[in-house]
Amino acid sequence: MNGRATAALRIWRARGLRARGDRAYLLYLGLLVLLVVAAPLVRAVWLSLTSPAGIALLASAAAPGTAALVAAVLWAGALLLGRERGPALLPPFPSYALATSGLTRADAFRSPMLRAVALLTVATASTAALIGGGLLSSGSGGAAMGAAMFVAGGALVGVIAAVAWLAGQALPRAAVPLALGVLSLGAAAAAAPLLRSVTPWGWVGLLYPGGASPHALAALTALTALAVALVAAVPSLMSRIGTAELLAQAGRWDSATVHASGMDFGAAATVYRGRPHLGRRVRAIRPLGWQPAVFLLRDALGAARTPGRLLVGVLAVASAGAILALAFAPGAPGWALGAAAGLVLFAGLGPLTDGVRHAASVASDLPLYGIGDERLLASHALFPLLAALIVVLASAAACALLAGLSVPPPLVASSVLALLAVAVRIGQALKGPLPPALLTPIPTEVGDLGAVARLAWALDGPLLAGAAGISAALLFVSPILALVLAAVLAGLGARRWRRRG
Incomplete structure (x- = not known):
């Protein structure tokens, strides 16, 4: 490393020097978090995996195919993530x-790349160890050697994911088609066992413990060779990262972390929102004669100007409908699937509610469009509401038919979930900045709970969305939950509307 780069790093590191007591306190906090939070969480996961229901799920015939699909999804997601925030x-x-400086990219950004590889490798190997250990403890995982090979394969999956993450950063234009190809072939390998012997994600499925595959050793060898080849390509990939893109990613990540540290997660997500580029010359405001239709067309065209973001949102909304339909399957954990459906739907509605956020932002000012604030907000809520209802109902009905379930219950529950999720999104748009009152300490016998209150305020959207999913999944068991949540959302929205100025 040359003198210029060394001096720059010395200046940068000097700004964050901590005293010995501060470092000891951070170590103490880390140990407490490990003992109080991480250890019980790992124990809960282990008990869930080793329960009869967990073992039945892990030892099912579809488990190897699911493992292959999960590996493909992880690698495709890493490719897409690299376009926005790479590991280097x-x-x-x-x-x-x-x-x-005069350093090569491989020398200059070796440390963050190694940290990314270590993080992903530990995460995937730990997940594989939990699965293999759970199957071994029940006697369903075959020999211990098979579980050990699966753990080794899990570590290799993490290494490949790290390189895919870097590839997305170095080749942003090729990342999308590559990710789509990986997802398509991964789904094909999960459905067709014959393809698993010739695809990298299929090799992960062949390594699954208890699968009794005679090609497990060959699959591990092939996966190792692939990982070694990809690691050898890392310096070449890093050299392709342009300075302008590198600095742009660094600036966006720094801005997002500043917003997130202030618990303004909406602003942090806005940093990575794509710029509209499609159909910029198409007129969005047209004199249709019926005002709701004008707003509906305007919001639809506005969402279509970021097609990738819109596609991801629609797919998330469709996935929410399918997940909620599966919550009505016999023996399925309805509340857990409902919560997952609510969270996925909440995330998917983000690209569809730009108009709602715009209406909320101008509602506290003088009228800009010659109509009242209430009517403006209601008009902009039409597009996300109709889109959510159409997509969620279609996906829920299709999933129920494919799974052999009764169709009416998922349809009714999906309608309720769509209404509640849009209401949650409207409440989020009206939320405003952090109230100064939440900055006040809340001393108790167990410590200051002010941070807990601020965290609850920051995450009230996902929490309410999860509650909406649970109430929808349990709609025919306890309909009072949906009614109570609707009343809470109405009261919260009305309170925020009155304080919008």
């Missing part, structure tokens, strides 16, 4: 200092 990244100042 530092804060803006050291990124600029190192990117403009």
Whole structure:
């Protein structure tokens, strides 16, 4: 490393020097979090995996195919994530200092890349160890060697995911078609066992413990060779990362972390929102004669101007409908699937509710469009409401038919979930900044709960969306839950509307 880069890094590291007591306190906090939070969480996961229902799920005939599909989804997601935030990244100042120095990208950004590889490898290997250990404890995982090979395969999956993450950063234009290809072939390999012997994600399925595959050793060898080849390509990939894109990613990540540290997660997500680029010359405001139709067309065209974001949102909404339909399957954990459906739907509605956020942002000012604030908000709520109802109902009906379930219950529950989720999104748009009152300490016998209150305020959207999913899944068991939640959302929205100014 040359003198210029060394001096820059020395200056950067000097700004964050901590005293010995501060470092000891951070170590103490880390140990407490490990003992109080991480250990009980790992124990709960282990008990869930080793329960009769968990073992039945892990030992099912579809488990190897699911493992192959999960590996494909992980690698495809890593490719897409790299387009926005790659692993070879530092804060803006050291990124600029190192990117403009005489160092190669591999030398300058080796440390963050190694951290990314270590993080993903530990995560995937730990997941594989939990699965293999759970199957071994029940006697369903075959020999211990098979479980050990699966753990090794899990570690290799993490290494490949890290390289795929870097590939998305180095090749942003090729990342999308590559990710779509990986997803398509992964789904094909999960459905057709014959394809697993010739695809990398299929090799993961062949390594699944208890699968009794005679090709497990060959699959591990092939997966190892692939990982070694990809690791050898890392310096070449890093050299393709342009300085402008590197600095842009560093700036976006720094801005997002600043917003997130202030618990403004909406602003943090806005940093990564794509710019409209499709149909910019198409007129969105047209004199249709019926005002709701004008707003409906305007919001639809506005969402279509970021087609990738819109596609992801629609797919998420469709997935929510399918997940909720599966919640009505006999023996399925309805409340858990309902909560997942609510969270997925809440995320998917983001690209569809830009108009709602715009209406909420201008509602506290003078009228800009010659109509009242209430009517403006209601008009912009039409598009996400209709889109959510159409997509959720269609996906729920299709999933129920394919799974052999009764169709009417999922349809009714999906309608309720769509209404509640749109109401949650409207409440989020009216939320505003953090109230100063929440900055007040709340001393108790167990410590200051002010941070808990601020965290609950920051995450009230996902929490309410999860509750909406649970109430929809349990609609025919306890309809009072949906009614209570609807009343809570109405009261919360009315309160925020009155305080919008």
